[in-house]
Amino acid sequence: MLQHDRAFEPQWGAAVPVAPRVRRITAENPGPFTFQGTNTYLVGDAGALAVIDPGPDDPRHLAALLSAIGGARVSHILVTHTHRDHSPGAAALAAATGAPMLAAGPHRPARPPRPDETARLDAGGDTDFVPDIALADGAVVEGEGFALTAVATPGHTGNHLAFALDGGEWLFSGDHVMAWSTSIVAPPDGAMADYMDSLARLAARPERAYLPGHGGPVRDAPAYVAALAAHRRGREQAIRARLAAGDETIAAIVQAVYVGLDPALAPAAGLSVLAHLEDLVARGLVAADPLPALTAQFRPLPRSTPPVYE
Ligand SMILES: [Zn+2]
Known part of the structure; x- marks a missing residue:
């Protein structure tokens, strides 16, 4: 049985510790598809940090990120996927910190959009974003005292990545798996077969808890991923x-x-x-x-x- 967890206090702009060496800063862009706002994560200790999902193009959010980064060096800016609530903040953060931007690639719908397809959801694709470094599935990003492994998880978009934090306990799941809601799988950006395959990929991984792009952590992640897959199979049967x-x-x-x-x-x-x-x-x-x-x-x-x- 699929049970969502919508308990979440966004504390917009504040750096909230959520896991060892991980802080979460939520952008103030709440909405029907973003819940209480987009989560940006800072990974690492004082020396050098990685930033996951800089969020929307919002000067207040950028200021909150730079304030939380403080005197630390930013070694990497990682992007889970190119929707307008996740990646547009990367360019300004890169300009302010000199850090490279890493992602699977530019915006990539699951199939080419057709001319009549104007109905788009989830804030739409960020077609301006171009990563400095393209990450293939399994690529390891070595930070100062931590490592993040890219896990290709297409379905929500063609270029969606999750990032597994070393140690096997935590995974940054982007918009692929979120506690507060099911993920939007909407053509042409999304594809159901990819999404189901990506759920199966995560189910086979060791991480027990996920830090998603919106809302609070996913606890007991393998059981939740299994419930998400069962939910979609039930929908298909219906x-x-x-x-x-x-x-x-x-x-x-x-x-x-x-x-x-x-x-x-x-x-x-x-x-x-x-x-x-x-x-x-x-x-x-x-x-x-x-x-x-x-x-x-x-x-x-x-x-x-x-x-x-x-
Ligand atoms: Zn999102």
Whole structure:
């Protein structure tokens, strides 16, 4: 059973110790997709620090980061993914500190956007960001007294990375796994098959606690990751059941599956259902006319292939 933990006191602008040698500073950009704001993490002791997710382009947040950094040297600026609530602050922080910016690469949607796809969520892609150093999966960033290992976790965006802190106890999970909510998996930035694969990758890792891009820590992370995967499998089953019952459009499926949904969240629900349908089409279980899109018509294909996910 999936249980979210929304208990979180943002303490905007303050450097809050959250783990050994890790402080969290939350930007004051609360909203429906950012919860109480974007979390920036400072990793390391006094000598040299790494900064994970500098956050939005916000002078107050930059000032809070520089105040918490104090006289320390910033050795690395790491970015989990290129959404506008995470990466735009990197350039100003790099200019102020001289530190290099590291990320998987520039903004990368899971598939090319189509001309009619104007509905975008989660503050949208930061197409200005270009890392100084591109991190491949498994790349190790050596800091002063700590190391961070890049873990490719596409799904929310094509270029999403998590960062495992040495010792195997803590993982910075970005927007891939968060305690307060499920992650947005919305085409074209996101892809459900990638997201499920990335959950499986984390489930096989040793870290027990995650520090996410929004909200408080994820405790008992392996069980929570398993619950997230089960939740999506259940959602997929519900969507397939609606198709079998004769629903043909995303609007009809959303109405049936998301009972009591806040109308303001209907577009997000529609994109989430689209993400599942794109995956089902790719697996040969559903047909789309003409292409999988918010306005397409869908029907189940008469195949007995069981779902691929384990
Ligand atoms: Zn975010």
